[in-house]
Amino acid sequence: MKVYKYFVDPNKQEKWLNKMNDKGYKLIKNPMDFIFIFEESDTDYVTRLDYRDRMSMEGYSEYLSIHEELGWEHVRGGRFGMTPHTWTKVKDGNDELFSDKESKVSFYKRATSYTGTFAILFMVYTFIFFNSFDGEIFLTPGLFDMEGIMFWKAFLFELPFALMRAVPPFIFLILAVMFLYAYSNLNKAKKEIENDL
Template identity: 35%
Template structure:
């Protein structure tokens, strides 16, 4: 079974995954396409999430091994995915993968930095597209300029509506393609801000 959800707050995500386990859905994997579950017996389990990216596979393996030696199985996550999911398998292990509140808060700091980095990557691309007129900012504020049919606004009656309705889907597609990058910049910065606020909240608890 596959479910798609989006979380910034890891605590809420952990709670949801643990509730799914109680309903008989074992968490198997997380990707950009959502969460993959397998039907199983209801289970009172503890899943915790860290956020780390690694430059090389060796460091990633050492990281996983450290947790497994502490009674936590690595369920999902890769060297560059960021989010790392662990399931408690040793009943004698501590109920959290973090030893102190500052370490727990640190995952939100790393998440915030990732979102800000992604947003900043899009800024020069957007600026270059605007500078080369690949994106016409002025046209976005004057919708008539988005229509390229010569003399369209001087047409009347059926001739106008035929030309207008024919071109409108292309205008919508062109507008959405132009807005994609600024929307992504806004979303990444927004997510980065929210993650930073969660860092401050957990750091001060």
């Protein structure tokens, strides 16, 4: 069974994957962030996400072998740390990854850094755009005074450029919200670690 679903919050993704396990489905592939491939299973599985920074080939091989020795099956994730590692195994009461909380802090630090950096870039672009063009999106002189086929030709020609000018402020807003969300989750993950000490 193939399911298309996208998650901003990795905690929700992990909970959803485990609900699918409870319904009798085992995750066998996760080729992209929004594509999940399951197979039916009579066995109870648990799925965990682990967030790692870039690893050397040797470190990555060691990371895989340690988890596989503990019964975990690697579904997704590479040594470059671009996506979370997805692990699944048969439930046996020892169903937590040893570095779960620390890896979440690492993930949220990266998410905060990425979203913050791109939000700043889009904010600068938006600021430059609105100062350079007085906030106008369509720049063809007299565009809206044209009529008939001339209007439509000019409008359709300029539309892609207008969208390039109009979309970045919205992207900035989305990235700003994602930054705040990641920052909030980073603080929560840090507090979880502090409470365990």
